[in-house]
Structure formats: structure tokens, C-alpha cells
Amino acid sequence: MNISSFIGLIVKLFLLLTPFFILSIFIVTTEDMEKRKRKNLALRVASAVTVISLVIFLFGELIFRYLGITLNAFRIGCGLVLMLSGIDLVRDSGIPKARDLDTGDDPAVVPLALPCTVGPGTIGTLLVLGTEVSSGSERIFDCVAIVIACLGVGLMLYFSNGVANALKSRGVKILSKLTGMYLVALAAQIMADGVIGFLK
Numbered sequence: 001m002n003i004s005s006f007i008g009l010i011v012k013l014f015l016l017l018t019p020f021f022i023l024s025i026f027i028v029t030t031e032d033m034e035k036r037k038r039k040n041l042a043l044r045v046a047s048a049v050t051v052i053s054l055v056i057f058l059f060g061e062l063i064f065r066y067l068g069i070t071l072n073a074f075r076i077g078c079g080l081v082l083m084l085s086g087i088d089l090v091r092d093s094g095i096p097k098a099r100d101l102d103t104g105d106d107p108a109v110v111p112l113a114l115p116c117t118v119g120p121g122t123i124g125t126l127l128v129l130g131t132e133v134s135s136g137s138e139r140i141f142d143c144v145a146i147v148i149a150c151l152g153v154g155l156m157l158y159f160s161n162g163v164a165n166a167l168k169s170r171g172v173k174i175l176s177k178l179t180g181m182y183l184v185a186l187a188a189q190i191m192a193d194g195v196i197g198f199l200k
Contacts, residue, residue: 046154
């Protein structure tokens with residue numbers, strides 16, 4: 001894997017985690033939280049997202065075998081779910097209110113990491129990526145890219161106050177919508193690959 005492909009994969013994974021969407025949710029969830037607790041929560045969310053993403057990526061092929069699902073069928077299903085997630089972002093209907101996120105427990109894993117950051121579309125895409133890897137070195141590079149992308153999301157949450165002040169609420173919404181458009185395009189590509197695979 002060359003440098004440009006590696007950087008492209010990091011950007012792809014970073015956007016796949018819908019960073020501006022989770023930033024919006026994080027700001028709403030932590031609006032009444034102390035600064036130190038907010039930063040600690042950001043670190044826990046980043047750790048949870050990293051572990052969940054790596055597990056899905058590394059063991060996706062085993063899941064395929066156990067469930068008896070073909071890769072092309074999963075590509076189409078994953079693409080549909082990912083497209084719905086992207087449409088929700090574009091329509092601005094995917095950001096819940098603070099009261100909907102108040103579970104009374106630590107929100108780092110649920111709902112912030114799963115399903116807000118690593119949602120059904122992200123899970124499906126990671127499963128497909130993990131299945132398509134052909135060599136051990138490529139798998140290592142992909143794992144590093146996943147970790148870097150997750151750390152990028154974690155840094156955005158860690159400095160959420162500064163990011164929110166710089167972008168303002170309108171800026172966050174615009175970037176969230178742009179991320180949604182990217183996810184819709186990515187979903188269309190994944191579904192197209194699945195259909196082509198079926199026709200071969």
C-alpha cells in the first residue's frame with residue numbers, strides 16, 4: 001500500500017465514523033458537564049470506538065462464515081444501511097436530543113461509541129473491508145489506519161469546545177450534511193460492487 005492510498009483510507013475511515021455528527025451529539029450530551037469530565041469522556045469514547053472498530057474489522061470474515069452470508073449480499077445490505085445513515089445526516093434527522101441520550105449510565109460506550117459513532121452502516125463497511133484484505137501486511141496497514149481515524153475522532157471530541165466555537169452550530173451542521181453526502185456516495189459504490197459481483 002502506497003502513501004496516497006494509506007492517507008485516502010484514513011480519510012475514508014474518518015468520514016465513515018461521521019465525526020461531525022458525533023461531535024454534534026457529544027456537544028449536546030456534555031453541555032452541562034465539567035470540562036475535565038468532558039475530556040475524560042472523550043478519551044473513553046475514542047478508546048471504545050477503536051476497540052469496537054478493530055474487533056469488527058479483524059473478525060468480520062469469521063462472522064461471514066458463521067452466518068453463511070456471501071460478501072456480495074452483505075455489500076448490498078451494508079450499502080443500503082449506510083445510505084440510510086447518510087440520508088439521515090443530510091436531512092438533519094439523525095441528531096437526538098439530550099433527553100434521548102440520558103441513560104443514567106456512562107454514555108461512553110452506549111450510546112456515543114455504539115451506535116452513534118459505530119452505527120450499522122459503519123459496522124457493515126468495516127466487515128466488508130476486513131473480508132477484502134488479502135495479505136497480512138495490508139491488514140496491519142488497515143488496522144493502523146483505523147486507529148488513526150478513531151484517534152482523529154477522539155481529538156475532535158477532546159477539543160469539542162474549541163471546535164464548536166470555531167465552526168459555530170451552523171458550521172457543524174453543514175459539515176455533518178457534507179459527511180452525509182459522502183456516505184451516500186460511498187454506499188452507492190458498495191452496492192454497485194455487490195451487484196456486479198452477483199452478475200459475474
